[in-house]
Amino acid sequence: MAARTPFILFFNPVRHATARFAELQKIARCEVVTSKSREEFFRDVSGKYKDISVIYRTSASGAVAGNFDADFIKQLPPTCKFICHNGAGYDQIDPDACSERGITLTYAPDAVTEATADLAVWLLLGALRQLNPALNSLRAGNFKKGVDFGRDPQSKVLGVLGMGRIGRAIKARCEPFGIVTRYHNRRPLAAESAAGAEYVSFEKLLSESDIISVNVPLNAGTRHLIGPKEIAMMKDGVVIINTARGAVLDEAAVAEALESGKIASVGLDVYEKEPIINERLLKNEKALLIPHLGTHTYETLEKMETCALENARRAVLGLPLLTPVPEHEQ
Numbered sequence: 001m002a003a004r005t006p007f008i009l010f011f012n013p014v015r016h017a018t019a020r021f022a023e024l025q026k027i028a029r030c031e032v033v034t035s036k037s038r039e040e041f042f043r044d045v046s047g048k049y050k051d052i053s054v055i056y057r058t059s060a061s062g063a064v065a066g067n068f069d070a071d072f073i074k075q076l077p078p079t080c081k082f083i084c085h086n087g088a089g090y091d092q093i094d095p096d097a098c099s100e101r102g103i104t105l106t107y108a109p110d111a112v113t114e115a116t117a118d119l120a121v122w123l124l125l126g127a128l129r130q131l132n133p134a135l136n137s138l139r140a141g142n143f144k145k146g147v148d149f150g151r152d153p154q155s156k157v158l159g160v161l162g163m164g165r166i167g168r169a170i171k172a173r174c175e176p177f178g179i180v181t182r183y184h185n186r187r188p189l190a191a192e193s194a195a196g197a198e199y200v201s202f203e204k205l206l207s208e209s210d211i212i213s214v215n216v217p218l219n220a221g222t223r224h225l226i227g228p229k230e231i232a233m234m235k236d237g238v239v240i241i242n243t244a245r246g247a248v249l250d251e252a253a254v255a256e257a258l259e260s261g262k263i264a265s266v267g268l269d270v271y272e273k274e275p276i277i278n279e280r281l282l283k284n285e286k287a288l289l290i291p292h293l294g295t296h297t298y299e300t301l302e303k304m305e306t307c308a309l310e311n312a313r314r315a316v317l318g319l320p321l322l323t324p325v326p327e328h329e330q
């Protein structure tokens with residue numbers, strides 16, 4: 001009997017790495033999902049999607065299917081052995097449920113680093129300089145009348161919460177501004193990776209930083225890691241930047257501390273319930289807000305797609321995967 005052509009189901013179309021996609025189409029049947037809801041997809045799994053080998057997904061895939069949680073993974077056909085995610089954060093996917101079903105999950109960790117760090121620094125400088133109220137003032141025809149003073153970055157202490165690839169890239173970008181970076185991780189980094197950043201306890205990072213950058217992944221242990229108690233420990237006038245995942249911050253607590261002046265300003269790219277944004281944050285001028293744009297560039301999206309497509313190619317050819325998630329590394 002002839003070998004079955006592997007079937008890769010794309011939860012989102014490939015928009016940038018189109019040459020790679022064309023190559024993949026030579027060795028696999030590639031289709032973009034047509035189910036319009038989670039329920040419809042579950043029905044389709046016993047019909048037209050009964051022999052999926054690989055799923056390709058992006059962080060936008062939740063719009064059709066919801067999270068790839070245990071309930072979702074359980075419904076996948078037994079032929080499905082790989083999920084190739086084209087982002088760095090895979091909080092929408094349950095890796096343990098994948099393991100139980102013999103599914104290997106891959107992600108795209110390196111591709112996102114530079115673009116996300118660039119935007120984090122933009123948010124950091126913009127929040128420090130109170131640029132959001134200034135932009136509003138200009139558009140309201142008031143030029144800089146009544147615009148509050150900002151702060152210089154020189155000699156400020158930046159506390160990076162979660163010094164991984166992106167945290168380290170933020171540190172490197174902040175150095176020319178004279179910012180002193182400290183970090184907290186579960187464990188200190190090797191000296192070479194820390195590159196001179198001092199390791200401090202969580203409490204010390206909270207209480208001594210002028211600026212805090214959130215860079216931890218979202219999981220059960222980091223959900224609402226920063227809430228009212230942690231904010232109370234921070235310096236008055238602290239600036240918080242978040243380019244990781246919204247739910248690491250308790251948004252209501254952040255909004256309240258912005259209103260009281262405990263927090264001077266925030267620069268946020270991510271939100272607890274995207275695309276919904278806490279009303280009090282939306283109304284607060286001291287919140288510099290952008291709509292999850294960390295990786296939203298042609299070059300970076302192409303790199304992310306390329307990584308996910310390469311993982312899918314290796315999956316169908318039985319080759320070692322490029323970037324399995326840490327939980328699934330052999």
Ligand SMILES: O=CC(=O)O
Nearest residue numbers: 087088089112295
């Ligand atoms: O948010 C972006 C990503 O996780 O890659």
